[in-house]
Structure formats: structure tokens, C-alpha cells
Amino acid sequence: MLWFRLALKFGKSVARLKREIDCHEFGYWMAYSRIEPWGPYMDDLRMGMICATLANCFRDPKKHRDPFQPIDFMPWAKKQDAGERPAFEDPADQAQYDALALFGIDLNRLKALGKRRYVAKRGKRGNNDAME
Known part of the structure; x- marks a missing residue:
């Protein structure tokens, strides 16, 4: 999946990136994506953190005993x-x-x-x- 994320980031096709990026550089990209995750999932998680913070600021403890979590604001994520x-x-x-x-x-x-x-x-x- 990292190839596709890089293709979106650079605006190139996966095939072109595979020709232009050698395995040494790709290893650095893999390490970078683990150290500092990026992409749509992380964007949704960051937005969920903002929404959870705001919702918890105005939360009525009598109606919602448990504080809101970022996952509560990510409709595609299921709690299991x-x-x-x-x-x-x-x-x-x-x-x-x-x-x-x-x-x-x-x-x-x-x-x-x-x-x-x-x-x-x-x-x-x-x-x-x-x-x-």
C-alpha cells in the first residue's frame, strides 16, 4: 500500500515510481511512514481527536458517562x-x-x-x- 500512497503524494503512477525509486530509498520511505504515519487514515484520526476534544468539552456527564473517543467520530471504523x-x-x-x-x-x-x-x-x- 505504501507504493500507492507515494503515487498519490507525488502525482505519479505506481509503475513510474517503481522505476524511479530504488529499494534503498524505498526502505527509507517505509521507515519514515512508520515513524511519522500519514495518509487518509491518519487524517481521519487527527480530525477524530479534534472532534472528541470538542465533544468532551461540552459533554453532559449525566447523559454520556464515558468520554468520547476519536473512533466515535470515524463512521467507517467499527468498535469491536x-x-x-x-x-x-x-x-x-x-x-x-x-x-x-x-x-x-x-x-x-x-x-x-x-x-x-x-x-x-x-x-x-x-x-x-x-x-x-
């Missing part, structure tokens, strides 16, 4: 508990949910195709779809 996951009574339904959520594998579709196993293999250009 790390351990929260729906529980199904049927183990097959639970397996279907887990396979879809974790790996993007639709077990019911594989079963309909007569596939008993699914093996993920890395192919050309990151293609991970391989069924046996």
Missing part, C-alpha cells in the same frame, strides 16, 4: 471487542462463519462443488485460490 464473536448452536454453522470471517472461504460453496479439502497456495501475483 477482540474476543466478541457470535456463537452458533450448530457446529457446522460456526465453522462456516469462522471460515468466512478468517479466511474468506465459503465452506457451503465448496461442499456444493464436491470439494472435501481446501488448500491455499500462493500463486502468481498473490493468487491464493487453489482447491483440491
Whole structure:
């Protein structure tokens, strides 16, 4: 994703940047993006911090006990508990949910195709779809 962020920043295509930036310089860009993150996500986070600060200044503690957080003002971000996951009574339904959520594998579709196993293999250009 860093290639795309750099392409947006410099107004060039990714292919052109890959020709112009060598691996040594790209390593510096990777380090810089970790030290000082930038891009749309960080812009939204900074704006969320401003909104949370203003909302907390005028917050009524009787109506809102907990202070507002920056994530409350980022509509695309979902709050989730790390351990929260729906529980199904049927183990097959639970397996279907887990396979879809974790790996993007639709077990019911594989079963309909007569596939008993699914093996993920890395192919050309990151293609991970391989069924046996």
C-alpha cells in the first residue's frame, strides 16, 4: 500500500515510481511512514481527536458517562471487542462463519462443488485460490 500512497503524494503512477525509486530509498520511505504515519487514515484520526476534544468539552456527564473517543467520530471504523464473536448452536454453522470471517472461504460453496479439502497456495501475483 505504501507504493500507492507515494503515487498519490507525488502525482505519479505506481509503475513510474517503481522505476524511479530504488529499494534503498524505498526502505527509507517505509521507515519514515512508520515513524511519522500519514495518509487518509491518519487524517481521519487527527480530525477524530479534534472532534472528541470538542465533544468532551461540552459533554453532559449525566447523559454520556464515558468520554468520547476519536473512533466515535470515524463512521467507517467499527468498535469491536477482540474476543466478541457470535456463537452458533450448530457446529457446522460456526465453522462456516469462522471460515468466512478468517479466511474468506465459503465452506457451503465448496461442499456444493464436491470439494472435501481446501488448500491455499500462493500463486502468481498473490493468487491464493487453489482447491483440491
